[in-house]
Amino acid sequence: MGAPFSFLRLGLVAQNTLREAVRQRLLHLFVGLALALVLGARGLRDFNFGAPELKFIADCGFGAMTLFGSALTIAATAQLFFSEIENRTALTLLAKPVWRAEFLLGKLVGVALLTALFCALLTGLLAAVLWVREGELMALDPEGFRGGRAVSYAMVALGGWLQWLRLVVLAAFTLLVASFARTQVFAVVCGFGVLVICHLQHLAQEAYTRAGSGVGVALGGLVGGMFPNFQVLSLADSLAAADLPALGTWVRLTAYGLGWALVAGLLAVLSFRRREI
Amino acid sequence: MKSRLGLAVVVCAGLALAGQVLAPLVAEPWRQRREREPALRLEPGVAAAGQGVTLALLGGFRALVADAAWIQMYARWERRDLAGTEAFARLVTTVDPRPVYFWLNAARILAYDFPAWRIEAAGGYDAVPAAAQRAVNEAQAAAALELLGAARRRHPDSVDLWVEEANIHLNRRGDPLGAAVAYREAWARPRAPYYVARLRAEVLRRAGRRAEALAWLREIHPALPAGDPGAGAELVLQRIRELEAELGVPAGEAYRPTR
Amino acid sequence: MAPALETRGLVKDFPVGLRGVKLRAVDHLDLTVPAGMIYGLLGPNGSGKSTTIKALLGLVAPSAGECRIFGQPSGEVGARREVGYLPEAPYFYRHLTGRELVGFYGRMCGLGRRELAGRVETVVAQVGMTAAADRAVETYSKGMLQRIGLAQALVHDPRLLILDEPTAGVDPVGSAAMADLIRSLRDAGKTVLLTSHLLGQMEALCDRVAILDRGRLVAEGTVAELAGGAGRHCLEVDRLDEPQLAELRAWLAARGRGLHGVTAAGRGLDAVFLERVGRGQVEGREP
Numbered sequence: 152m153g154a155p156f157s158f159l160r161l162g163l164v165a166q167n168t169l170r171e172a173v174r175q176r177l178l179h180l181f182v183g184l185a186l187a188l189v190l191g192a193r194g195l196r197d198f199n200f201g202a203p204e205l206k207f208i209a210d211c212g213f214g215a216m217t218l219f220g221s222a223l224t225i226a227a228t229a230q231l232f233f234s235e236i237e238n239r240t241a242l243t244l245l246a247k248p249v250w251r252a253e254f255l256l257g258k259l260v261g262v263a264l265l266t267a268l269f270c271a272l273l274t275g276l277l278a279a280v281l282w283v284r285e286g287e288l289m290a291l292d293p294e295g296f297r298g299g300r301a302v303s304y305a306m307v308a309l310g311g312w313l314q315w316l317r318l319v320v321l322a323a324f325t326l327l328v329a330s331f332a333r334t335q336v337f338a339v340v341c342g343f344g345v346l347v348i349c350h351l352q353h354l355a356q357e358a359y360t361r362a363g364s365g366v367g368v369a370l371g372g373l374v375g376g377m378f379p380n381f382q383v384l385s386l387a388d389s390l391a392a393a394d395l396p397a398l399g400t401w402v403r404l405t406a407y408g409l410g411w412a413l414v415a416g417l418l419a420v421l422s423f424r425r426r427e428i
Numbered sequence: 429m430k431s432r433l434g435l436a437v438v439v440c441a442g443l444a445l446a447g448q449v450l451a452p453l454v455a456e457p458w459r460q461r462r463e464r465e466p467a468l469r470l471e472p473g474v475a476a477a478g479q480g481v482t483l484a485l486l487g488g489f490r491a492l493v494a495d496a497a498w499i500q501m502y503a504r505w506e507r508r509d510l511a512g513t514e515a516f517a518r519l520v521t522t523v524d525p526r527p528v529y530f531w532l533n534a535a536r537i538l539a540y541d542f543p544a545w546r547i548e549a550a551g552g553y554d555a556v557p558a559a560a561q562r563a564v565n566e567a568q569a570a571a572a573l574e575l576l577g578a579a580r581r582r583h584p585d586s587v588d589l590w591v592e593e594a595n596i597h598l599n600r601r602g603d604p605l606g607a608a609v610a611y612r613e614a615w616a617r618p619r620a621p622y623y624v625a626r627l628r629a630e631v632l633r634r635a636g637r638r639a640e641a642l643a644w645l646r647e648i649h650p651a652l653p654a655g656d657p658g659a660g661a662e663l664v665l666q667r668i669r670e671l672e673a674e675l676g677v678p679a680g681e682a683y684r685p686t687r
Numbered sequence: 688m689a690p691a692l693e694t695r696g697l698v699k700d701f702p703v704g705l706r707g708v709k710l711r712a713v714d715h716l717d718l719t720v721p722a723g724m725i726y727g728l729l730g731p732n733g734s735g736k737s738t739t740i741k742a743l744l745g746l747v748a749p750s751a752g753e754c755r756i757f758g759q760p761s762g763e764v765g766a767r768r769e770v771g772y773l774p775e776a777p778y779f780y781r782h783l784t785g786r787e788l789v790g791f792y793g794r795m796c797g798l799g800r801r802e803l804a805g806r807v808e809t810v811v812a813q814v815g816m817t818a819a820a821d822r823a824v825e826t827y828s829k830g831m832l833q834r835i836g837l838a839q840a841l842v843h844d845p846r847l848l849i850l851d852e853p854t855a856g857v858d859p860v861g862s863a864a865m866a867d868l869i870r871s872l873r874d875a876g877k878t879v880l881l882t883s884h885l886l887g888q889m890e891a892l893c894d895r896v897a898i899l900d901r902g903r904l905v906a907e908g909t910v911a912e913l914a915g916g917a918g919r920h921c922l923e924v925d926r927l928d929e930p931q932l933a934e935l936r937a938w939l940a941a942r943g944r945g946l947h948g949v950t951a952a953g954r955g956l957d958a959v960f961l962e963r964v965g966r967g968q969v970e971g972r973e974p
Contacts, residue, residue: 154765163791382461
């Protein structure tokens with residue numbers, strides 16, 4: 152008598168993971184720091200040295216999302232996974248008629264929900280800060296805003312969405328490492344390593360095509376081909392509506408991000424199947 | 429051990445396969461993005477590895493980091509530390525190449541401040557031979573022009589960068605013809621101010637190229653809106669008449685405004 | 688009827704270091720646990736009890752041999768539908784209440800919402816945790832954790848219960864209540880596999896026991912089969928004075944029997960404790 156794979160059980164694990172995560176002080180710390188930076192960007196505008204102020208505020212906001220979001224994602228993924236192993240709650244759960252895949256993918260979905268909340272909160276706050284400041288600037292300089300509001304809030308939302316996609320991919324890769332790692336520290340360190348590699352992946356790809364030595368070709372190809380390109384999952388330097396990507400591009404970027412997350416998640420399941428609890 | 433190795437092989441193969449399958453999804457958006465941002469391309473002359481890595485790692489925070497580095501650059505500028513000032517100035521434009529402000533001021537420091545510091549360090553304007561001073565000015569101007577060239581790859585439509593280049597040709601190299609070329613490029617950029625067109629004519633005139641100056645003014649005058657004091661249509665027409673008089677242009681060939 | 692549990696030639700090796708050296712935790716174990724009884728698994732630390740249980744639950748993969756639960760390979764997800772497991776020193780999600788915890792595990796076992804509510808209340812009452820069920824698990828004492836742990840193991844009404852040290856760290860009142868509960872589960876037709884270091888309790892509870900040492904089965908059978916054969920009787924009589932003892936000794940000697948020991952037997956500390964502290968403390972009033 153077999154038990155078919157159940158998305159309900161996966162969802163229950165995800166829900167439980169999220170519930171556990173939102174109680175953690177680490178999350179509160181990162182969210183607090185990120186919120187402070189977004190709000191504080193207004194105070195830093197005197198140092199923008201001529202860069203458009205609204206772009207500067209947006210830069211700070213998305214920078215906070217990247218920095219604190221990445222740290223939160225890596226730490227939370229590793230901690231939420233290893234706490235189950237070390238506290239042996241995984242023992243009790245996996246002794247039930249539960250697939251290991253349901254457990255692991257449930258963890259991933261739980262972290263994805265956590266990062267979605269984080270990105271939604273910060274994107275909303277950033278949009279509010281931009282809206283208020285843009286209104287103030289429009290009152291101060293009506294001539295400069297003859298065409299109406301300059302910031303495209305659809306672009307801001309897209310920026311938040313792309314940020315979330317990156318964090319989900321990062322969580323999946325961290326979980327992949329955690330599935331075979333012996334210690335939480337190792338998983339965290341590798342998670343940060345993946346973050347750096349994925350940001351530099353595009354340089355590795357180019358180096359691969361240009362390298363003269365066999366080692367260079369191999370290394371560049373390896374890094375370039377095995378990791379996603381996080382640079383493509385970020386906004387270019389514009390918040391103007393005219394630069395809003397077409398719907399087809401949104402869909403492709405989403406498919407790219409979720410595709411990588413799914414692949415890394417499934418490979419994590421494959422690895423976790425062999426793990427002895 | 430064998431099963432661990434086998435798992436590692438499968439994981440690597442899976443990731444590589446995913447890379448091959450998923451990359452085409454974003455090939456076009458990535459191509460467009462790279463065209464817009466030179467820092468994402470690993471090519472010579474862009475300080476690409478530095479810019480690319482920095483952009484990659486700092487993301488939105490590069491604005492803050494660049495600002496902090498700019499302030500540190502000024503700390504070294506106050507001490508007349510050539511190497512430190514240049515290093516930080518180039519670092520800033522590498523970290524955050526987006527503000528034109530950084531490029532402009534870095535070029536000005538290279539072209540104007542550095543020659544003065546070097547000459548004073550060598551004994552002062554009275555002690556250093558004129559030829560040596562010219563060589564220093566020329567070398568620093570070349571460095572500034574090279575920086576402005578790099579800036580234009582990032583800001584191809586910037587009027588300010590061409591105007592700055594013109595100023596350096598004129599004031600540091602004593603090359604009005606070089607300035608004239610730069611003013612023409614500035615005028616060709618979107619939303620260029622009217623004065624750059626007038627300045628081109630003026631430097632051509634000073635360089636003795638009065639015929640070229642006249643041809644230029646005749647070319648631009650029709651585009652200048654009447655009634656806009658900033659456009660200076662009346663002033664340009666006056667200059668045309670002066671040049672026609674200097675060049676002895678027959679009345680029949682004199683410029684006739686279209687309105 | 689298929690045995691509740693069966694292992695055939697079960698071997699489990701763990702790699703030690705990087706040179707291919709292995710530690711054999713379970714060594715060709717053949718074990719059969721018939722259904723409907725309390726079966727004790729005994730052995731010193733490191734004898735392979737926990738590893739055997741993990742292999743039965745599919746938490747570790749056997750290096751060789753096989754394990755079956757009611758005839759199904761134990762590695763299959765469906766086989767675990769028949770098993771309720773209480774780990775040693777259980778640790779549960781601290782942010783959940785007892786009721787939520789049991790409900791969570793019930794849903795993970797496939798219970799529908801309608802059925803779940805009833806089962807949760809039933810098992811929570813069965814383990815005597817009704818009063819504390821709406822408190823967060825992080826506020827529970829050790830004994831309460833054991834009881835709510837048993838509730839989560841029972842929620843889906845499994846045919847087999849595997850209880851790893853269920854009374855470890857629990858006071859005598861709680862321990863006695865747990866023992867009563869285990870007996871009631873056996874009487875209801877369930878099979879209970881029990882491990883414990885408390886040999887007296889195991890002797891009183893278990894129908895059959897297996898003793899492991901260094902991964903091997905060294906003894907198996909009923910308690911009487913394993914512990915009996917000394918060919919002696921223990922009698923309990925009213926208190927005797929010295930002349931009466933001497934008379935008894937002489938009577939036995941005349942029939943060729945020896946009197947090997949005389950001990951003044953009281954009620955025992957357990958009995959005094961239970962009487963004074965009271966079984967009423969079991970129902971959720973533990974600190």
